[in-house]
Amino acid sequence: MPFHETKKIMNKYASIWNSPPAMLSHNISYMMEYGFTKEDISKTPQVISVHPLTLKNYIMLLEEGGFYKEKINPLVISRFKNFKNKSIKMLKAEKYIDNNIDVQHHILSFLQFPTDKYPKEFNESHTLGEVQENIFKLYVEWKIQMDYTDVGQALKVYHRLYNKSLRLIERSIDILINDLNFSEDKIRRHPYLIHSDPDNIVKLLNFKKLCGMDIKTVLTKHPKIILTPCESIREIQKHLKDFGVPESALSKVPQLYTLGSNSIYERLCILKNTPELNSFMNNPQVARLLYYIKKVNLRLKYLQNKNCVSLHLLSSNTRAFNRFNCSGHAKVTSNDIMHFLTNELNENKQQLRKLFERHTYWQYISLLRIRKTFEYLKNKQFTKEQIKSSVHILLYPKNNIEEALVVAQNMEDVCFLRNSNGTIKSEFILPLVLYHLEKSHHFSGNGVWSFNENNQQFLSSDPSKNVSKDNEELDHIPSSCINDYELT
Structure with missing residues (x-):
């Protein structure tokens, strides 16, 4: 088809513009395999934007309903719902279905269904949709011993069942029972499985594993994934x-x-x-x-x-x-902190926990702060071993540590800790930073709190000022929780 004609069609049908190219290509290939020509498709181009599963079901439902194959074309597919609402008598009069066909029996002939249970009477004033619904109820009631009322309820909840080929339904149920070992009761309790796509189930089973577990185990426990x-x-x-x-x-x-x-x-x-x-x-x-x-x-x-x-x-x-x-209380979950640090420091979780438990307030510090401080220290070229040796440094705000690093380098009376070039040896820097951060707090551990956020009142001697509001950002703990702390 010339480019300008293709563009004209796409401009006319927005659904084609909005459909993935892969889906359009799949639909065209599928219809041509069925026997449609390019000319047939170009006369009703909007049909290529129908979902592939819907397209497949429409064609199969028309076949099951007794339509002559030459009458199944893109135009009929595009008007499927209109044809579904026509009576069998009208469809026969319009030469879509042979006059001698019993549509009920024709549908059932595609299935493994006992002939002695075929319906005895047939009213051609019923629409094609009504006939397909009645046969669906009859088949599912027999296939999985599902109560007739429950089948009707399933139809009300899962509307896709109205447009589902009975051949595909039969395949799905057989795969569920034979390959996944689902019981009939399980399928009855999860009626959405009836409209699952059998080809998709087969593809899923080829995964072998999902979530690190056997695929059959996962699908059995969580059938909706199907x-x-x-x-x-x-x-x-x-x-x-x-x-x-x-x-x-x-x-x-x-x-x-x-x-x-x-x-x-x-x-x-x-x-x-x-x-x-x-x-x-x-x-x-x-x-x-x-x-x-x-x-x-x-x-x-x-x-x-x-x-x-x-x-x-x-x-x-x-x-x-x-x-x-x-x-x-305002404690964070310690497991979050432990998991993060065991990965980053390659340290045993129990050993890390013992180290942190020596600081009274470690469970009141957010993981976000610990992560930011860790990344800051790592960027400052401190090794994992140096951080582990002064692991409590991770509890302090990054900005405070940044200031303390400058102070540590300017400390007096620590010449024995300096290199020949006059800078503090790297293995002593973090212990000195910790010393500086806690010195003004008498090594109580209170240096972890952010006093630049109007929290100074938290350590005030006036108990009335130690009350916090729920809408405040708490970067501290209630005063009743403050205990003596000795930095070790």
Whole structure:
């Protein structure tokens, strides 16, 4: 087709403009394989923008309904719903269906269904859609022993079943039962499985593993994933890899694969571009943040004000979150800190925890601050061993450390700690910084608080000034929690 004609068609049908080129190409190839010519397609070009599964189902439903093959063309497909609402009598009169065909029996002839259960009576005043619905109910009731009323309810909930080929339904049910060992009861309890795409299930089974687990185990526990297109799962895996999230992180929340790949990408971008959430990108539980992103966004600002952002609180259920809220404390979850630092410092978690527990307030410092301080020190060329030796330095604000580094270099009476060029030896710098940060606080540990944020009153002798408001950003702890601290 000449370029100008193609452009004219695309300008006329916006649906073609908005469809992925790969899908358009697939549909054209599929229709030509079925027997349509390029001329047939060009007369009704909008049909190429129909979803491939919908296109396949429409053609198969028309075949099952008894349509002459030469009558199945792009124009009929584009008007499928209109034809579906026509009576069998009218379709026969218009020469779409042979006069001698019993449409009910014709549909059932495509299926493994006992002939002695075929309907005895047939009313040609029924529409094609009504006949297909009645046969669907009859077949599903027999195939998986599903109550007739429940089949009707499934149709009301899952509208796709109205336009689903019974041949594809039969294939899907057979694969679920024979390859995935699903019981009939399981399919009855999850009726959306009836409209799953059998070809997609086969492709999913070829994955062998998903979320680091056997694919059959995952699909058995989370059957809704069966509805996710195989291509979408591959795209999600690529997005996770690009953002450095191991697929095994999804083992606790495989439901992520029920979301669209674009949605996953957008959620990953939110996590990466939000400083408080970026700290959790390498956490094994990061999938919970991705899955519950709306809840996470709602809670984030509130927890920021309390200075106690943690992965657990961001993604926990309402009861657990309310319990924390009523407790009155502002501790962060130590597991978040431990996981981050064990990865960064290559240190044993238990050993790190013992070191941090020597500081009274370590559980009140946000992971964001610890991460920023760690990255600052790393950029200043301090080694992991030097940071581990003075690990409490990570609890202090970066700006305070920056000032203390200058002070440390100008300290008097420490000539025995200097190099021949007059600078402090690198292994002594961080201990001196810690000394300076705590000296004015009598080594109580209170140097971790940000006094430049109107929090000086927190250490005031006036108890009435030691009350904080919920909407303040708490970079401190309630005075009742302040205990003596000895820097070691």
